[in-house]
Amino acid sequence: MAIESDVLVIGGGLAGLSSAISAAREGADVRLVTYKQSTLRQASGLIDVLGYTPDGDGPLTDPYEGIDALPEDHPYRIVGVDTVRDAMSMFDEVVDTYQGGHTDTNALLPTYGGTVKPTARYPDGASAGLASDDRDLLLVGFEAMPDFDAPHVAAHLRAAGVPFDVRGVTIQFPGELMDDAKVTRYAKLLENNGPVTVRGRERGARDALVERINPELEDEPRVGLPAVLGDDDAAGVRAALEAELGVDVFEVPATPPSMPGVRLEDRLFEALDEAGGNFESGNPVVSFDGQDRVETVYVDKQDARIPFSADQYVLATGGLVGKGVESDRERVYEPIFDCYVPHPEDRYDWFDEAVFGEHPFAGFGVDPDPELRPLDAGGSPEFQNLRAAGSVLGGYDFAAEKSGSGVSIATGYHAGRIAAQEAQ
Amino acid sequence: MASTPHVLVIGGGSTGIGIARDLAMRDLDVTLVEQGNLTHGTTGRMHGLLHSGGRYAVSDQASAKECIQENRVLRDIASHCVEMTGGMFVKRPEDTEEYFEKKLEGCRECGIPAEVISGEEARKREPHLAKDIDKAIAVPDGAIDPFRLVVANAASAEQHGARIETHSPVTDLLIEDGEVVGVEVKHKSGPGIRVHGTEGGTEEIRADYVVNASGAWAGQIGEMADVDIEVRPSKGVMTIMNIRQVDTVINRCRPKGDADIVVPHETTAILGTTDEEVEDPEDYPEEQWEVDLMIDTLKELVPMLEEARTIRSFWGVRPLYEPPDVGSEDPTDITRDFFLLDHEERDDLPGMTSIVGGKFTTYRLMAEKISDHVCEQFDIERECRTADEPLPGSEDFSVLRDYMEEFGLRSPIGRRSVERLGSRADEVLKTNEPNPVICECEGVTRAEVQDAIKQSGSDLNAVRIRTRASMGNCQGGMCVHRLASELHDTSVDGDTFDEAIAREAWDELLQERWKGQRHALWGEQLSQAMLNYALHATTQNRDNDPADGEPVDFAAFDAGGDHVGDASGTDVAADGGETDGY
Numbered sequence A: 001m002a003i004e005s006d007v008l009v010i011g012g013g014l015a016g017l018s019s020a021i022s023a024a025r026e027g028a029d030v031r032l033v034t035y036k037q038s039t040l041r042q043a044s045g046l047i048d049v050l051g052y053t054p055d056g057d058g059p060l061t062d063p064y065e066g067i068d069a070l071p072e073d074h075p076y077r078i079v080g081v082d083t084v085r086d087a088m089s090m091f092d093e094v095v096d097t098y099q100g101g102h103t104d105t106n107a108l109l110p111t112y113g114g115t116v117k118p119t120a121r122y123p124d125g126a127s128a129g130l131a132s133d134d135r136d137l138l139l140v141g142f143e144a145m146p147d148f149d150a151p152h153v154a155a156h157l158r159a160a161g162v163p164f165d166v167r168g169v170t171i172q173f174p175g176e177l178m179d180d181a182k183v184t185r186y187a188k189l190l191e192n193n194g195p196v197t198v199r200g201r202e203r204g205a206r207d208a209l210v211e212r213i214n215p216e217l218e219d220e221p222r223v224g225l226p227a228v229l230g231d232d233d234a235a236g237v238r239a240a241l242e243a244e245l246g247v248d249v250f251e252v253p254a255t256p257p258s259m260p261g262v263r264l265e266d267r268l269f270e271a272l273d274e275a276g277g278n279f280e281s282g283n284p285v286v287s288f289d290g291q292d293r294v295e296t297v298y299v300d301k302q303d304a305r306i307p308f309s310a311d312q313y314v315l316a317t318g319g320l321v322g323k324g325v326e327s328d329r330e331r332v333y334e335p336i337f338d339c340y341v342p343h344p345e346d347r348y349d350w351f352d353e354a355v356f357g358e359h360p361f362a363g364f365g366v367d368p369d370p371e372l373r374p375l376d377a378g379g380s381p382e383f384q385n386l387r388a389a390g391s392v393l394g395g396y397d398f399a400a401e402k403s404g405s406g407v408s409i410a411t412g413y414h415a416g417r418i419a420a421q422e423a424q
Numbered sequence B: 001m002a003s004t005p006h007v008l009v010i011g012g013g014s015t016g017i018g019i020a021r022d023l024a025m026r027d028l029d030v031t032l033v034e035q036g037n038l039t040h041g042t043t044g045r046m047h048g049l050l051h052s053g054g055r056y057a058v059s060d061q062a063s064a065k066e067c068i069q070e071n072r073v074l075r076d077i078a079s080h081c082v083e084m085t086g087g088m089f090v091k092r093p094e095d096t097e098e099y100f101e102k103k104l105e106g107c108r109e110c111g112i113p114a115e116v117i118s119g120e121e122a123r124k125r126e127p128h129l130a131k132d133i134d135k136a137i138a139v140p141d142g143a144i145d146p147f148r149l150v151v152a153n154a155a156s157a158e159q160h161g162a163r164i165e166t167h168s169p170v171t172d173l174l175i176e177d178g179e180v181v182g183v184e185v186k187h188k189s190g191p192g193i194r195v196h197g198t199e200g201g202t203e204e205i206r207a208d209y210v211v212n213a214s215g216a217w218a219g220q221i222g223e224m225a226d227v228d229i230e231v232r233p234s235k236g237v238m239t240i241m242n243i244r245q246v247d248t249v250i251n252r253c254r255p256k257g258d259a260d261i262v263v264p265h266e267t268t269a270i271l272g273t274t275d276e277e278v279e280d281p282e283d284y285p286e287e288q289w290e291v292d293l294m295i296d297t298l299k300e301l302v303p304m305l306e307e308a309r310t311i312r313s314f315w316g317v318r319p320l321y322e323p324p325d326v327g328s329e330d331p332t333d334i335t336r337d338f339f340l341l342d343h344e345e346r347d348d349l350p351g352m353t354s355i356v357g358g359k360f361t362t363y364r365l366m367a368e369k370i371s372d373h374v375c376e377q378f379d380i381e382r383e384c385r386t387a388d389e390p391l392p393g394s395e396d397f398s399v400l401r402d403y404m405e406e407f408g409l410r411s412p413i414g415r416r417s418v419e420r421l422g423s424r425a426d427e428v429l430k431t432n433e434p435n436p437v438i439c440e441c442e443g444v445t446r447a448e449v450q451d452a453i454k455q456s457g458s459d460l461n462a463v464r465i466r467t468r469a470s471m472g473n474c475q476g477g478m479c480v481h482r483l484a485s486e487l488h489d490t491s492v493d494g495d496t497f498d499e500a501i502a503r504e505a506w507d508e509l510l511q512e513r514w515k516g517q518r519h520a521l522w523g524e525q526l527s528q529a530m531l532n533y534a535l536h537a538t539t540q541n542r543d544n545d546p547a548d549g550e551p552v553d554f555a556a557f558d559a560g561g562d563h564v565g566d567a568s569g570t571d572v573a574a575d576g577g578e579t580d581g582y
Ligand SMILES: Cc1cc2nc3c(=O)[nH]c(=O)nc-3n(C[C@H](O)[C@H](O)[C@H](O)COP(=O)(O)OP(=O)(O)OC[C@H]3O[C@@H](n4cnc5c(N)ncnc54)[C@H](O)[C@@H]3O)c2cc1C
Pocket: A010, A011, A012, A013, A014, A015, A016, A017, A033, A034, A035, A036, A037, A038, A039, A040, A042, A043, A044, A045, A046, A047, A048, A049, A283, A284, A285, A286, A316, A317, A318, A319, A321, A322, A323, A324, A336, A389, A390, A391, A392, A398, A402, A403, A404, A405, A406, A408, B530, B531, B534, B535, B538, B539
């Protein structure tokens, strides 16, 4: 007997979670199956909607205005700008640890690479770092954490012309952490105010850190640190640091493995649970039955194939990074349903010569109809009841446009909603 | 015997090279021929476990005792090839108490230091162990680098006058009057081949004695003289993980089984293995199920393995041997002991002995025994010195342990740095500052990068070539910006590299790294390329750096909502930054 639901979502990244939550909010009985941790583990944790046009113009102040100028086959054009707005509203309702919903205008945030980038939503923990905020800024890095070199980032931000003074200092994280300690180790130590030894004395890590930052502060009203300020209770860690330092504290959006990304993923799974959805992770969907409609999909569980049946399906397995789109020497393909993925025949046409050139591979993915059903090579829906969302969709280069999370949320929301309506 | 006997050794694996060193140190004339490169055979395709003997403590105590003895010897003579990680036999709830006790007793009977630790203690040592591990036995297992060990033995053998010919397969045995008197070899020619005297063509090498140490190929050499050597090649898979999930060797505490061991190696962990009889040691199927089995079974010990990425898998073939009358059905029943087959006694064919079976860990002891046997043929009584005399390189590396403690370097990274730096290691790594890893794939630390910058100035490409930074798996995805940060603010000969210089060098290196990847853009590497592109363009906005382009109108962007009560910039520091919204 197959496990049944109205809507089955395949993939538990930003797109899959958004579509499962939107379907559940429509009243459908939803189940989500996902294989591994999603791309959020690598992403900065920022929610970009649109930062640059496909021609590279930007940074755009208003992402929604930019959407009108996108090519017709761009996922945003397919779902329409109003849907994008509705989707972002859903995100704001569901994720109360993010900001930016008060305005249509993009924010600019400093990156660990020393640039600023346009984004539409940012974690609470990053909000004191806005680059359009003209308060002076102190960046503090740790000796043993080469990903975030505060003096270098500060110099780079100055070169970028930010409207405030910015300094960077490097300090040693208190205690005898290994040179290559994991970010989670820092996060846990700060969260528990865990014991570290400083000059022979046991101290709380957070208290000791405050003591090291204090003498570095001149009169900057805000301090930026690498994104390791807590794991489950980031707000608590930040509040404690702010109380003791007497200034605003923020995290500079992260390098992988990304604590802000993981926190967001955790929050979305919670929200799905609250909305009444079911989910399970750890095993991939590997095959399916069906001709015109998908009847059943099979999850591979230690050699057993577990069938899942639903009235409607959402494919949200990610792109090249998430492995929803795969390739070999000969071709690019979607591995579960073998949905058509347009791509140049010669694999030397898949990339541009310049590292930041126009890379066709960045746009690899399925080509959907207005309901987000993947189309076959002849332009007809592959299946009546299969919709796709997120980076498994083709036709846009999220890295260049800075549109990754926005497309995942908007198309996830749209696909989930239609699926729920169709199922009822 | 008037002149010095000349011994010809077939096979450049650990066994053959060990014999060549031993005999050369006993002043015999030695020639070793190997069909491929050194470690071409099983030695280059093994798990890299320096056995404590614990694995054999129940089933094969003679082997276990040899292992612990040789384990100690190798730590002494080959310190630069060994990382003493320590090991554990971990017991899951479903593994029997009875076997656990037997294992412990066995270790004690064999003189293997063994300590029972609680599940909690085991997880303290290895945080990624499964929560339901009951307890464990800690033993002195280690990791060993077979390439470096074989090369060091070869260097030592040559120093003692041996001739070593690689890329020279034996094509026939020379037999005169029913006695083996030498071999015919074919020297291949081509790039990268070390030729000693002869380039290309066939050579007859006459010898007073031939030692067949060709491992899984021993039967093929036997056929050249019409003798049967019943080697039963058995393949095993090893799966390399992209990171080092454990820092100690983790064994499952139960009777023999597939996929029951994880060995940390340099920056990776290697899972193993299977045991499947094959026909031909050069040509056998490498199957997906074997890899899956590694992960699916070993995740019971280390759950995070399931999530982890494998870089690649490789296979090796065990040269198992059993005397003709045993006839085991299952290859796992075949003994891991080694056998010395004197073909004079066995087949009435004087002049040659074969050595088959055994383990890498005990290679030196095997070599000692066979060298004793060879010396007996010539009535030579000379002491074996291989257990006492350190291998070349080992002395130089004795400072390593100090480095690691002093600089807090993770051990394999420390070793890699020292290896790259040779005698300059001391000068370069002696820093009082924290010395984190900049390039994880290649294990390059800050001190090394700083040293390279001192030599090559602001050219990050030159830094790359000197250190190998950005040349690993991720092709600079994770480290190019770190290298730029290392460059920033560094002074060389009075010039300080400012942000603009660092930025230019950064872009140059990104472009250079991209150039090389374009020829491998499918499958995993295309996925990696997309990840790198996203990291650099999306997270860092490197493709639209405002420092390179038009000025940005900052005031036109979001300056914060009501959650950020302090956005106006007034009244901030005084109130302790007590913002609302938490
Ligand atoms: C390095 C990096 C940095 C980024 N930075 C930003 C940023 O700063 N701002 C921004 O807005 N966006 C950013 N993005 C983009 C954004 O993270 C992605 O666009 C978005 O997360 C994609 O979500 P998704 O749900 O479509 O796919 P994914 O997150 O890839 O999720 C797909 C899920 O499907 C699962 N799956 C795959 N195959 C199967 C199967 N057969 N069966 C079951 N499950 C399966 C996977 O395990 C995974 O959990 C970044 C992306 C990357 C790679």
